[in-house]
Amino acid sequence: MNLTNMKKTIFIAASLLLASSSTFAAKMAMPADAPASYEAECASCHMAYPPALLSEQSWKNVMSSLSKHFGTDASVDAKTQAEITSWLIKNAATRQKYSETAPENRITKTSWFIRKHDEVRVDVWKRASIKSPANCGACHIDAAKGIFSESNIKIPAK
Ligand code: HEC
Ligand code: HEC
Incomplete structure (x- = not known):
């Protein structure tokens, strides 16, 4: 392989890598058509x-057990429940890698979540400003927009 072709190959390989990681990040994006009830009832x-x-x-499991929701009652009326459920389902994870049925209905118990966070030490999760792995926004500064890329992470010192 001559130098020009080698450069081309490296360029293509690098582009593919970039493309695959941004696809992952893009898949998490918050859709623009969230019903107002989602913000009101689930945030x-x-x-x-x-x-x-x-x-x-x-999501079906989460939405059908809201009266017993992680130690609290997060019930909503039937109409709101139907509206939120259908929107969540329409926008749920599709790629097989990220679409396992989550243990305990937790994002934070999925195998992809555990794998992506294997470098976060146990004591870091317990810091006062983090408290729980479910508190995505403590570290992912643009979590509410669904942006979880490496360049948008700032782990608080305490
Ligand atoms: C009354 C408070 C409350 C409301 C309202 C609420 N939740 Fe929760 N939710 C919790 C608590 C507490 C947890 C557990 C958080 C933790 O472990 O740090 C939780 C966790 C979750 C998790 C799992 C997070 C993880 O660990 O991966 C999901 C998913 C979730 N909620 C979805 C919803 C949806 C959808 C709604 C709206 C229908 C909703 N929640 C409304 C209190 C609430
Ligand atoms: C203690 C801080 C912290 C919290 C809280 C946290 N994360 Fe992360 N997250 C990280 C770190 C560190 C990485 C690894 C970044 C890297 O090196 O690629 C990461 C990686 C990720 C990635 C992979 C990004 C990529 O481009 O490959 C996703 C997706 C993600 N986190 C989602 C979440 C979600 C969703 C939550 C909440 C349910 C959450 N994280 C909570 C620190 C955190």
């Missing part, structure tokens, strides 16, 4: 999680 105790963080089945 008061924690951030409004972008729907692409969980599979269709997982």
Whole structure:
């Protein structure tokens, strides 16, 4: 292989790498058509999680057990429940890698989440300004927009 071809090959390989990582990030993006009820009912105790963080089945499981929601009652009326559920399902994770049924209905218990965060030490999760792995926005400064790329992370020191 001559030098020009080698450069071309490296360029193509690098572009492919970039393309695949941005696809992953893009899949998490918060859709522009979120119903007002989602912000109102699902963002008061924690951030409004972008729907692409969980599979269709997982969202069904979350939405059908709101009266017993992680130790609290997050119930909504039937009409709102139907509206939020159908929007979540429409925008749920589709790529097989990210669409497993989440253990305990938690994004933070999926195998992709655990793998992506294997370098975060146990004591870091417990810092006062983080408290829980579910508190995405503590580290991912643009989490509410569904942006989780490496360049948008700032882990708080305490
Ligand atoms: C009354 C407070 C409250 C409301 C309202 C609420 N949640 Fe939650 N939610 C919680 C708590 C508490 C947790 C557990 C957080 C933790 O472990 O740090 C949680 C966790 C979650 C998780 C799992 C996070 C993880 O660990 O991966 C999802 C998904 C979720 N909520 C979705 C929703 C949806 C959808 C709605 C709206 C229908 C909603 N929540 C409304 C309190 C609430
Ligand atoms: C303690 C800080 C912290 C919290 C809280 C946190 N993350 Fe992360 N996250 C990281 C770090 C560090 C990485 C690894 C970045 C790297 O080296 O690629 C990461 C990586 C990711 C990636 C992969 C990004 C990529 O481009 O490959 C996704 C997606 C992600 N996190 C989503 C979430 C979600 C969703 C939540 C909340 C449910 C969350 N994270 C909570 C620190 C955190």
